[in-house]
Amino acid sequence: MAAYTIDIERKGRDGLLEFRSGSVKVSTRCWWDPGMIIDAKPGGYTGISTTMATKTDSVTGEPRPAIWFGKGVSYNGGARRGDGAFIHEGTGASWSDGCVVIARIEMMRLIEAIKPKGQYNVTINITDARSSGGTPRKPVA
Amino acid sequence: MTRRNLRIAFASAALFAATVQASADGPDRNAFLMSTLLGLDTSDLFATGTYTPEGERAALEAIYTDLRTKAGADDIEANDNIVRFAFLGWLAEARNDSALSESYVLDLQALFDKRGDAVMGAVAQAPFLVPNFCATLARFFFHGDNPPAERFNFFMGIEPQMRVLFGPLDGARCTVAYYDVKS
Numbered sequence: 001m002a003a004y005t006i007d008i009e010r011k012g013r014d015g016l017l018e019f020r021s022g023s024v025k026v027s028t029r030c031w032w033d034p035g036m037i038i039d040a041k042p043g044g045y046t047g048i049s050t051t052m053a054t055k056t057d058s059v060t061g062e063p064r065p066a067i068w069f070g071k072g073v074s075y076n077g078g079a080r081r082g083d084g085a086f087i088h089e090g091t092g093a094s095w096s097d098g099c100v101v102i103a104r105i106e107m108m109r110l111i112e113a114i115k116p117k118g119q120y121n122v123t124i125n126i127t128d129a130r131s132s133g134g135t136p137r138k139p140v141a
Numbered sequence: 142m143t144r145r146n147l148r149i150a151f152a153s154a155a156l157f158a159a160t161v162q163a164s165a166d167g168p169d170r171n172a173f174l175m176s177t178l179l180g181l182d183t184s185d186l187f188a189t190g191t192y193t194p195e196g197e198r199a200a201l202e203a204i205y206t207d208l209r210t211k212a213g214a215d216d217i218e219a220n221d222n223i224v225r226f227a228f229l230g231w232l233a234e235a236r237n238d239s240a241l242s243e244s245y246v247l248d249l250q251a252l253f254d255k256r257g258d259a260v261m262g263a264v265a266q267a268p269f270l271v272p273n274f275c276a277t278l279a280r281f282f283f284h285g286d287n288p289p290a291e292r293f294n295f296f297m298g299i300e301p302q303m304r305v306l307f308g309p310l311d312g313a314r315c316t317v318a319y320y321d322v323k324s
Contacts, residue, residue: 053199084237
């Protein structure tokens with residue numbers, strides 16, 4: 001089974017998401033909620049291509065294609081932990097409550113290159129070029 | 142989560158009668174939500190050998206989409222389903238569920254636009270939901286391309302009825318939660 005890698009480099013208020021598989025190369029700007037910053041993790045996260053039943057694709061209206069980070073993702077230096085982190089389409093940080101978002105056209109190129117889908121064959125690496133900026137959201141009381 | 146909120150969660154979860162029964166059709170909804178809220182292992186709620194983390198995720202999303210639909214229905218069950226749907230929004234915040242929160246901020250506004258008084262009336266039945274509910278209404282104006290400045294007019298429009306339905310104490314809590322959202 002082929003393994004894929006998504007590299008996310010945070011550079012401040014946005015970042016660069018890169019993916020390569022054969023002739024498919026994605027190098028695109030990405031965004032996230034500055035109050036919910038996914039922690040970088042040694043070895044990366046093991047993700048799975050999927051669709052989000054609670055959201056629709058902005059063009060087709062079908063369930064939105066996405067990459068799920070898996071359970072127990074840490075945010076804000078370990079202050080929060082959750083199971084709902086995805087990479088999916090979006091055009092800016094305001095579309096995110098913690099997910100990483102990229103332009104739809106790039107998301108579709110990335111998703112369509114992953115075969116087979118629905119397998120834990122995607123490694124997601126997150127690095128910080130410098131401080132990611134933003135103020136982490138205060139924990140729920 | 143504070144002890145107070147945990148007591149509230151348990152009390153409210155009493156609305157969801159816990160019948161633990163593994164089924165090939167998926168986990169018992171009420172037990173599943175309770176376990177999800179408490180961060181407990183849900184694998185024994187699935188039929189033997191069928192649990193997967195992605196299946197667990199799918200189960201939560203299925204409950205969400207089902208309640209989203211039912212909350213918007215024009216039937217006698219809608220009121221109870223609105224409260225259950227608002228509970229999911231509260232759970233999404235409590236469990237730091239980014240994707241569910243992103244969905245809920247849009248879906249709640251759509252529901253509110255359709256039947257705001259009924260929604261507020263339903264949420265008033267479970268006062269612990271009020272802060273998250275009101276904060277989510279505010280967050281809508283910071284989501285996507287929505288205009289943040291419009292949140293003031295929106296709240297002025299709903300405030301009189303909100304104070305009637307929520308009462309003075311929860312009305313004040315709603316106001317604080319709403320305006321505490323700055324981004």
